[in-house]
Amino acid sequence: MAASFDLDVLRGFVAGIELGSYTRAADQLGRSTSALSTQLRRLEASAGAVLLRKDGRGLALTQAGQVLFDYAKRLLALNDEAMSAVHDMCAEGVVRVGIHA
Structure with a gap:
């Protein structure tokens, strides 16, 4: 079975x-900074590449990080589109409510 990326980790x-x-x-995601940091280390391990590097006081994407970032945005957009499509299908139809007194 092929390995896969966790969408929640990609979202972070x-x-x-x-x-x-x-x-x-x-x-924004309702997680602790340390939890997100742990997820990012796991993401790098899954990818088998360093994704971020120090850049002054901040972080910058490595070449591998940029590639994954571009794919991650596409994967998340497709996931969100699929979720919306399924939810929209479930929301179609007529609902009738009757109350007997």
Whole structure:
């Protein structure tokens, strides 16, 4: 069976890059900074590559990190689209409520 990336971990990875801070990403996602940091270490282990490097006081994407970031955004967008499509299908139809007194 092929290995796969955890979408929640990818969501944290993308949020950290887009927000410019993993502290802000952790706050937005309702996780602790240490939990997000642990997830990012697991993501690097799964990818088999270093994804982030120190850049002054912040972090920057490595070449592998940029590749994964681009794929992660596409995977998350497709996941969100699929979830929306399924939920929209479930929400279709007529609901009738009757009350007898």
